[in-house]
Amino acid sequence: MAADSAAPERELTTPVALTRPDGRLNDAAVGWARRPLVDTSGIGRRGWGRNKRWEYWNVATSSHILAVTVSSLDYAAVHEVWVFDRATEQTWARSVTVPFARRTLLPGSLGDGPAQARARDLRVDIEEVEDGTRLRASIPGASFDVIAEMPEGHEQLAVVVPWGDTRFQYTVKDVARPARGTVTLDGIVHDLPAGESWAVLDHGRGRWPYDISWNWGAGSGRSYGRTVGVQVGGRWTLGTGATENAVMVDGRIHKIHDELAWIYDLDDWRTPWVVAGGGLDARFQPFYDKVTRTNLGIVASATDQCFGHWSGSFRTAQGETIPFDGLIGWTEEVHNRW
Numbered sequence: 001m002a003a004d005s006a007a008p009e010r011e012l013t014t015p016v017a018l019t020r021p022d023g024r025l026n027d028a029a030v031g032w033a034r035r036p037l038v039d040t041s042g043i044g045r046r047g048w049g050r051n052k053r054w055e056y057w058n059v060a061t062s063s064h065i066l067a068v069t070v071s072s073l074d075y076a077a078v079h080e081v082w083v084f085d086r087a088t089e090q091t092w093a094r095s096v097t098v099p100f101a102r103r104t105l106l107p108g109s110l111g112d113g114p115a116q117a118r119a120r121d122l123r124v125d126i127e128e129v130e131d132g133t134r135l136r137a138s139i140p141g142a143s144f145d146v147i148a149e150m151p152e153g154h155e156q157l158a159v160v161v162p163w164g165d166t167r168f169q170y171t172v173k174d175v176a177r178p179a180r181g182t183v184t185l186d187g188i189v190h191d192l193p194a195g196e197s198w199a200v201l202d203h204g205r206g207r208w209p210y211d212i213s214w215n216w217g218a219g220s221g222r223s224y225g226r227t228v229g230v231q232v233g234g235r236w237t238l239g240t241g242a243t244e245n246a247v248m249v250d251g252r253i254h255k256i257h258d259e260l261a262w263i264y265d266l267d268d269w270r271t272p273w274v275v276a277g278g279g280l281d282a283r284f285q286p287f288y289d290k291v292t293r294t295n296l297g298i299v300a301s302a303t304d305q306c307f308g309h310w311s312g313s314f315r316t317a318q319g320e321t322i323p324f325d326g327l328i329g330w331t332e333e334v335h336n337r338w
Helices: none
Strands: 051-061 064-072 076-085 091-099 115-119 122-129 132-139 142-149 157-162 168-185 188-191 197-207 211-223 226-234 245-249 252-256 261-263 273-277 280-295 300-315 321-337
Touching (some): 051 132, 051 168, 051 321, 132 197, 142 197, 168 211, 168 226, 211 300, 226 280
Antiparallel strands (some): 076 091, 115 122, 157 168, 245 252
């Protein structure tokens, strides 16, 4: 369901702290930015048990899909490494839950240091390097070493979503990062296809309600001679005055201030999804549904993450229509109790 057209959100242009000294939301941080300007180092000093911190990277290519999560929920760390061979649909996966987030390192703010996870049969290292971000992960049977390049002038969508002064989220959604590197599967090294490999970051810091659902979609690629990135979300931002919706064209973010309409049927997940509003008219055709169900009692999660391709068009605020086709990415439906 889409809301009525919304007023433009405030664009942040100077650095600002997410929290006040008492740990509550700093109203001056509410808005969106083209760079990760928000200092989130105050997360963790208050509200133990509600703080959520994570780095999720996905690298989608014409041959493989790679994903890595390093996260802390205060009382536990939840990490995952997942590799998918598109030709055979074989997967290599390892997910671990570590009590009290032991052996987990996450920077206070994006870019302030490395992220690391160490657990049985899982090792992850994420660090900034001269020309981008290096992603290294290993699990039994699979490992990868990838650079998510940072092109000159490339913008990153940063948004602060306020539910209230004690519940809020800062997200950086960074789409259409060209990727290069290797993935090793059962001892065989595969190069990532040049020009057909794209990295996407979901960086999160905040304090969440216990029970919440969301949609998220992202797509990246070259189409009609331009680099296009689609970043869309829904449900979790309703009523906050904020959205995480945007289309990136040649590295420049075009913010969508409206909530979007989402039409899909997970009972028949191969049918196309439609996501529309705010100048965006997009269709997503899935080719694989990654289903994850976790129920640890008080903590539970249900995720359908469908991988596929985006097509459609976007009309900018300046009146230009940007067509796109064949962008690789995903859509998802998530319900968390955490």
